[in-house]
Amino acid sequence: MKVGMIGCGNISAQYLKTFPTLPDVELVAVADLDMDRARAVAAEHEGVRALTVDELIADAEVETVLNLTIPAAHAEIDLRAIAAGKNVHAEKPFAVTADEGAEVLAAAAAAGVLVGSAPDTVLGTGTQTARQAIDDGLIGTPISAVATMMTPGHERWHPNPDFYYVPGGGPLLDMGPYYIHSLVTLLGPVSAVIGASSRLRAERTIGSGAREGEVIPVTTDTHVTGVLIHSSGALSTLVMSFDAVATHAHPIEVHGTLGSLSVPDPNRFDGEVSANVLGSGGWKAVPESAGYVGASRGIALQDMATRGERLRASGALGQHALEVMNAMLESSGSGQRVEISSTLERPEAVPLADVRVSA
Structure with missing residues (x-):
């Protein structure tokens, strides 16, 4: 699963350490409102391109958008990515208001794409x-x-x-x-x-x-x-x-x-x-x-890549x-x-497993 990351701030460093260890996930592009910051990240990771936000959302190679923007921008970026036919995985909180979050889920269901949400520490x-x-x-x-x-x-x-x-x-x-x-x-x-x-x-x-x-x-x-x-x-x-x-x-x-x-x-x-x-x-x-052994931020992308609609x-x-x-x-x-109006099944348990590859 080819991933484009939007947002190169503090939390991105933890995801960047995880990407090389995920066997079914590849980071291919990064974007940030500060293009110098995006270019600096891309320069340190082979095969990763620095793009504008608009370019990344439109990019044909990107299958899934990892949304690491500030909370106020989570729903907006998710909706734009979904409209472009991308899966999305958003940092927490999922959105600022429940109405925003519901709009994201409805749009994803209509588009037939996957939506994930941090934190994935529970895995x-x-x-x-x-x-x-x-x-x-x-x-x-x-x-x-x-x-x-x-x-x-x-x-x-x-x-x-x-x-x-x-x-x-x-x-x-x-x-x-x-x-x-x-x-x-x-x-x-x-x-x-x-x-x-x-x-x-x-x-x-x-x-x-x-x-x-x-x-x-x-x-x-x-x-x-x-x-x-x-x-x-x-x-x-x-x-x-x-x-x-x-x-x-x-x-x-x-x-x-x-x-x-x-x-x-x-x-x-x-x-x-x-x-x-x-x-x-x-x-x-x-x-x-039980659980993913040695997991770190971004393990949910591996879960999404291999489990599809059954992502946890x-x-x-x-x-x-x-x-x-x-x-x-x-x-x-x-x-x-x-x-609380919404409900869900408890996410499926994670058997004890180490899915990492050597970085």
């Missing part, structure tokens, strides 16, 4: 081993989960953090997809949410790069918490913050009738899963049993997570429970 051994443990009944019937992400904000390290502090950003839409994709993979879809949020600072100061010391406005909530009510009956508590400093909590814990499971950071592909089963005497490591990191999953996140913000404003 790695961390989340997949935890899922296998749940499916095997290790902790009994799942009752609840707690997912926690605390950081004082990305402006400390990101040289251009503006988009983190406008609608479409914030801790929920930026980091929430990792946790919600994982929770849906573990416990199934969400049917309703109850949310609350706050914004304690109106400004942030950039801490690195050419704009160090510049003050930027904050126009979205920076601490969001709430309850996700899964269709299975399980209840997940989600806490996402750009205001707090740190937490000792496990990134995700799942609690069942027979025990509890510690799930590694969903922003990573691997990590130790541990369980505390009733009567076992404490926490013990769960052997790695799907646009439907990205759209469901987007609806959940926007519903949490809506609930925060109204004080009311919000029902």
Whole structure:
């Protein structure tokens, strides 16, 4: 599958490291609003051409567009690529609003092309081993989960953090997809949410790069918490913050009738899963049993290339997570429970496998 990448910013470096290891995927072109940046990337990767965005979308060799633009541009670029007959895989969040995301899915269905959505971290051994443990009944019937992400904000390290502090950003839409994709993979879809949020600072100061010391406005909530009510009956508590400093909590814990499971950071592909089963005497490591071994960002493109419509990191999953996140913000404003209109089957499990080739 020949891929054209739009967006050569910070996150692109992780995808560029992955491409040479994917046996059924080839990067053939890159584009960026800053053509110098696109040319610099192309120069470092043999056989990769630097194109304008318009040229890449129209290019006959490109079968799939990897959309690494800022969140506000995700839907626009996806729709343009779909109209040109391309598959798309978008960075998270899938779009800014649920209506935008629904338009992308409808356009793809009408055009007969595939749509994928980051994060694909859920395809790695961390989340997949935890899922296998749940499916095997290790902790009994799942009752609840707690997912926690605390950081004082990305402006400390990101040289251009503006988009983190406008609608479409914030801790929920930026980091929430990792946790919600994982929770849906573990416990199934969400049917309703109850949310609350706050914004304690109106400004942030950039801490690195050419704009160090510049003050930027904050126009979205920076601490969001709430309850996700899964269709299975399980209840997940989600806490996402750009205001707090740190937490000792496990990134995700799942609690069942027979025990509890510690799930590694969903922003990573691997990590130790541990369980505390009733009567076992404490926490013990769960052997790695499922997922793509050694996976990194972009493994979903391999999944798309080989599985087609059965791709796991799907646009439907990205759209469901987007609806959940926007519903949490809506609930925060109204004080009311919000029902989720979309649903989906849990993405198919990933057997333990290493599909990489030597880079």
